[in-house]
Amino acid sequence: MTxxxxxxxxxxxxxxxxxxxxxxxxxxxxxxxxxxxxEAIVLSGIAQETAEKFGSDAEIHIVAL
Numbered sequence: 001m002t003x004x005x006x007x008x009x010x011x012x013x014x015x016x017x018x019x020x021x022x023x024x025x026x027x028x029x030x031x032x033x034x035x036x037x038x039e040a041i042v043l044s045g046i047a048q049e050t051a052e053k054f055g056s057d058a059e060i061h062i063v064a065l
Contacts, residue, residue: 001029003036010041015054 001009006026013019027033041047047058 007040013050
């Protein structure tokens with residue numbers, strides 16, 4: 001899986017569940033998040049833009065259990 005393929009996969013996520021499943025696919029392929037993840041997905045704004053499609057955001061939320 002190339003960086004462009006990862007970017008396109010993540011951009012295509014339509015729901016939070018699909019985003020999480022796609023994250024799992026990427027981590028399985030690379031044995032964890034790839035070195036380019038932070039720059040290509042987080043800092044580029046893809047995580048935020050994609051999360052907004054399904055009414056969420058890319059921020060870290062702390063929730064009491």
